[in-house]
Amino acid sequence: MLEELELHDLGPIRAARLVPAAGMTAITGETGAGKSMLLSALKLISGAGADAGRVRPGSACAWAQGVFAVAGDHAAVALAEDAGSPVEDGELFLSRRVPAARAGSKSGRSRAVLGGKTVPRSVLEHVARELVTIHGQADQLRIASPVRQREFLDDYAGNGDLKRQYAADWSAYMAVEDKLTRLTTQQAQMRQQADYLRDSIAQIDRVDPHDGELEELKERRDRIENAAQVSEAVVHALALLDSSSVPSMDNGSDAPDATGCVAGAIGALEAAHVPGVFDGALAALADVQSALSEVSFALSGKIDDELGAGDLDMLNGRIHELNELCLRWGPELSDVIRWRDQAAFDVEDLDASPEKLADLEEQRDRRYAAALKTAKRLSRSRAKAAAALSATVTGELGELAMPGASLDIAVSERRGSAPLDGTGADDVEFLFTPFPSSPKLPMGKSASGGELSRLMLALELASAETAVGRAGHAASSGDAARPVPPMTFIFDEIDAGVGGKAAVELGRRLARLARSAQVIVVTHLAQVASWADAQYVVTKTTASGDDSHAAGRRSDDSVTLPATETTVQAVxxxxxxxxxxxxxxxxxxxxxxxxxxxxxxxxxxxxxx
Incomplete structure (x- = not known):
């Protein structure tokens, strides 16, 4: 619901603020007073194109803002949050700034703001579409689109669940159909791709790489290539520690090794035969002797390990194989392994064997049958709703100064080899007959602006009252506790060519619509305005004398402009x-x-x- 509309420097309006009623608000005033500027402000905050020529002369920019009350589950709330503008305290702010055109240069871009954050104009448009529906003579043409007509009929019928079910069925069918088409139309190319993947997988499997294997082999090769230096160092150390551990070695010297020296020291102390004097020293020497034995044993094993590490040629061959894999499918061995695993899945998708094609055809037919079944349910619901909506709207038109006019909604099932598409199996068309002898013509081509506005009123009234009925409650126009209206309807020039009793009926129907939605109507008929819960008057004034000169001068005091100003006042x-x-x-x-x-x-x- 629109809680507040504020605008500055738009057309002849310097500043205005409207607080529309929750029900029906009428905007009235003399012809040419500037009522259209209020509609322009609403269009601006709804994402319409900006016209710098609408900026008040002498002003740097025009600005408009709408404050909307929204329930937490409103569709506009989700759109705003997706755009990074969360709703606070149940209020959503939409604003627009339009810079003035300057001599010798084009005007700057307009700025759209949602919830205090600058957003693309398209985002403002998408959010506003869930909040405001504008019915002016130019805006009526939107309903002439077959797509919008089908959407309107589905909303009237309450087909939301059916449409979601059909969308899921259709998506499942198209997924299989696309895959089947890909396989059958690109078989040769896909077979080549599948053969390449199979050969590549086989080459990798023959080598059978393991993650981290290449690094391990390179480290082992480095040790083998340095084996001579390692062996020389170990043998020399063993000769000094315990030459008996290298029996094949002849160091050519009678010098005792460390183990022999320790053993000699132990023997010398024991030979003294003095009990208790050398016990501590003997124990320490025994520990040294044991440690030397352990070190000698470990070094001896090291010689065996390095000398028996394997054939260096075989090791280099394995490293070469792994490097080749990395060059083709790497750069790392882990990348090669991941590529092979993914290729195994891809081969399944590229399988164009007769068995695979037959299986996909069976899946496609089964899913198409499910989509067709849901589409037929959707068709029946649309046909039933079309009959009810046609009868309701035709009955309303007679009371809106359009005797003999009628609306027929044709729901025709498509025939041929491809009756289904993403919307179902139907073509929907709204056909309007302005008078009894007239042929049925597509809506938008057979009605004047005023007739189209009244036709839209009848459609919106029928849709709103049906929605209220589905909700299981009827809102009272005088009930202060009624819920926030889900939509704001703006009607402009709806009373063109209407007068007398028809004007009263027009006002009464707008008031009926205002029981379940917010209605703002720009009108010149008292019989319509009298039904409103709130009324605003747009008045054009012209200053004179010095006041005129002051009011009309630009900020740079260079040009004196007409001092015409429009005010908007609640009455x-x-x-x-x-x-x-x-x-x-x-x-x-x-x-x-x-x-x-x-x-x-x-x-x-x-x-x-």
């Missing part, structure tokens, strides 16, 4: 009576004011009932 009580009287007769005589009071008193749904 209530006697002020509203006077405005209704003016709309009725063009004067504010006692007779017209009396008539205005009577009209206001009678323009309530309770009174009409």
């Amino acid at each position: 209530d009580g006697d002020d509203r009576v006077r405005e209704i009287a003016r709309m009725l007769s063009g004067t504010e005589s006692s007779t017209s004011r009396k008539h205005a009071r009577e009209l206001l008193a009678s323009s309530t749904l309770e009174h009409a009932a």
